[in-house]
Amino acid sequence: MQNTKNDMLYRTLCEINGAEYVLCDEPMKKHTTFRIGGPARFFCQPGSAEQLSRTVRACEEAETPWYILGNGSNTLVSDAGYDGVVIQLFHNLEAVRIEGCLMELEAGVLLVKAAHLAAKAGLTGLEFASGIPGTIGGALVMNAGAYGGEMKDVIREALVMKQDGTLLRLSREELELGYRTSIIAREGYVVLSALLELREGNAAEIEARMQELKEARTTKQPLDYPSAGSTFKRPEGYFAGKLIMDSGLRGYRVGGAQVSEKHCGFVINTGDATAQDVMDLIAHVQKEVREQFGVKLEMEIKTLGF
Ligand SMILES: Cc1cc2nc3c(=O)[nH]c(=O)nc-3n(C[C@H](O)[C@H](O)[C@H](O)COP(=O)(O)OP(=O)(O)OC[C@H]3O[C@@H](n4cnc5c(N)ncnc54)[C@H](O)[C@@H]3O)c2cc1C
Numbered sequence: 001m002q003n004t005k006n007d008m009l010y011r012t013l014c015e016i017n018g019a020e021y022v023l024c025d026e027p028m029k030k031h032t033t034f035r036i037g038g039p040a041r042f043f044c045q046p047g048s049a050e051q052l053s054r055t056v057r058a059c060e061e062a063e064t065p066w067y068i069l070g071n072g073s074n075t076l077v078s079d080a081g082y083d084g085v086v087i088q089l090f091h092n093l094e095a096v097r098i099e100g101c102l103m104e105l106e107a108g109v110l111l112v113k114a115a116h117l118a119a120k121a122g123l124t125g126l127e128f129a130s131g132i133p134g135t136i137g138g139a140l141v142m143n144a145g146a147y148g149g150e151m152k153d154v155i156r157e158a159l160v161m162k163q164d165g166t167l168l169r170l171s172r173e174e175l176e177l178g179y180r181t182s183i184i185a186r187e188g189y190v191v192l193s194a195l196l197e198l199r200e201g202n203a204a205e206i207e208a209r210m211q212e213l214k215e216a217r218t219t220k221q222p223l224d225y226p227s228a229g230s231t232f233k234r235p236e237g238y239f240a241g242k243l244i245m246d247s248g249l250r251g252y253r254v255g256g257a258q259v260s261e262k263h264c265g266f267v268i269n270t271g272d273a274t275a276q277d278v279m280d281l282i283a284h285v286q287k288e289v290r291e292q293f294g295v296k297l298e299m300e301i302k303t304l305g306f
Helices: 002-017 049-061 111-120 136-142 183-187 203-220 240-246 275-293
Strands: 022-027 039-044 066-069 075-077 082-088 096-099 102-106 155-161 167-171 190-197 227-230 257-259 266-269 302-304
Touching (some): 002 022, 002 039, 002 049, 049 082, 075 275, 102 111, 111 203, 257 275
Parallel strands (some): 039 082
Antiparallel strands (some): 022 039, 096 102, 102 190, 155 190, 257 266
């Protein structure tokens, strides 16, 4: 019975997206910047908003869980994988349109690309995002931010899809963007596109600022190891990395997972880390920081399949 249901869902997903865009038992380590994660039952890459909406509907009808993935730069997938459909919006849905100071981007566009296109067009405001390795969709859900800027500063409105397929256009206020959160995350909406409002600037100065931020990242962050960026949210009044360092956990390891020696706010995969190694390491860090400083560290990274 389960097999028949599976076969039917697989056939439907292929009909909607084309067979080459539907993979079975796809290892998620290939699609996350942590380079960790077991297989997804199905892995699908819709090529349009319509295919995306039909894919979600097919999953709902088959009572099969689904998960939207961007570039997987903030996601840890379990070693057992995900018994559902991963719908990836990256390398697809990546149209960009610039008109005056407005920049319309589909959800699958990488922030890095968006920042460079803005710079080329002489538009300022998106420099902060030039080193964040996520998609526009992932960045909006998380209200991604760095070096004093965040998505909230540049978003004018977003087109999202509700789980029942209805489309909604949400203004900046309606998106309720807060520290690493939004109404999109709370309601489980899917981002289809975002309209950013930037300002006129000087292309050379914008490029110079992005270069400066790149150097700051390279100096401070362990970019030569797979990771999902900052593991924990910033607790009010503290810095997670400093608390972890002051707890004596710099370089602390569980299996292949390690608290980065370069930046204690990052858990890195030294080569053969399992998702369980990462979770055990995170639990240990949370326990030590709570015991030593009375501060609760909340995970920033999203988990899938646990
Ligand atoms: C080296 C490194 C540095 C980083 N630096 C920063 C930083 O400076 N600032 C920062 O904020 N983050 C940083 N990050 C984390 C990460 O890049 C951001 O959170 C990014 O916005 C996640 O985008 P993504 O497409 O990779 O999301 P994913 O990891 O694919 O998904 C993250 C969440 O968003 C959801 N999602 C993704 N796309 C959509 C969509 N279209 N619609 C609805 N939901 C969606 C997923 O379901 C999941 O819940 C860093 C990560 C790394 C590896």
